[in-house]
Amino acid sequence: MKTISSVVEHYIKTKPFLLSALSQGIINLTSLSRNMLPDLKQELGKEVKQGAVVMALKRLSEDLDFRLNHKILKVLKSIGEITVRSSLTDFTFAVSDKILDKQASLISEINTYSDIFYTSSRGVSETNIVVSESVSHLVDKHFVGEKLLHKWENLASITVKLPKDNVSTPGVYYFIFQRLAWEGIIVNEVISTSYEFTILVSEEEVDVAFKVIKDLKSL
The missing domain is CATH 1.10.10 (Arc Repressor Mutant, subunit A)
Known part of the structure; x- marks a missing residue:
């Protein structure tokens, strides 16, 4: 009833x-x-x-x-290091039979460069690759023949380390992304592991996005 x-x-x-x-x-x-x-x-x-x-x-x-306040805010106050990287390019390719081999050859060559940002993720039908702009030409080189769905340039990443309690506390990500949405921040990509997550935003918005996340520690 x-x-x-x-x-x-x-x-x-x-x-x-x-x-x-x-x-x-x-x-x-x-x-x-x-x-x-x-x-x-x-x-x-x-x-x-x-x-x-x-x-x-x-x-x-x-x-x-x-x-919300007593559980989520406890996690947010324990946010660890926040790292910002700029000058990134985000590629999205359609999944193919050869794309893993091409990704392996890309990683092999990227390893010869120092201080380079690289991350990737794979969905059911798409593969995402984010690299420093200085090596974006290597993606073009190794992924010749693959179907490029999107390419975003002039991006920046914000990587946030979270306490272990985040995996057992519902609503943590909701709270963070809600704050970003309130500020009108467009999140191009989200990449996460168990205890950290990375968002990609335009370089024009990275300062505001960084402040939003940093201020969560003092709520």
């Missing part, structure tokens, strides 16, 4: 930015409840009192404050 509390919680959870703002206590609950009433009435199939909605929102915001 649907209750006002369950319907209110479902409504809030379907709106990520509203969910975060509610957890921070920066929303006028009376105004929010007024806007929600038509949707809640339709969902429950009966009239809903605004006061009941306000009480449900208050209880939910207190619960969210515990779930």
Whole structure:
């Protein structure tokens, strides 16, 4: 059986930015409840009192404050080293039977260069390669004949080391990427391991993105 509390919680959870703002206590609950009433009435199939909605929102915001602030913020305060690299090029190729061999030959040649950024990931139908612009010509050389889907230049990477608690704490990545979205940061790529992740953004936005992530440690 649907209750006002369950319907209110479902409504809030379907709106990520509203969910975060509610957890921070920066929303006028009376105004929010007024806007929600038509949707809640339709969902429950009966009239809903605004006061009941306000009480449900208050209880939910207190619960969210515990779930988000006390768990996620503990992880964010323990963020480790943040590393920035600039002048990167991002290639995306369609997967083929020969692409792994070509990638191996690329890595072999790149290893002869010093202080070069290289990372790659593979999906079901795409292979992604990110390298320093100074060796981007080597990608063109070794991947002749492969289907290039995208090529992004003038990118920068931000690599963040996370504490081990991040793998057992739900919402950490959501919280980080939500902050980036609020600032209008476009994330071109995300590359992650268990205890660190790297995002690629345009060089024009890297300073803002770095500040957003750095400021998470002082929340």
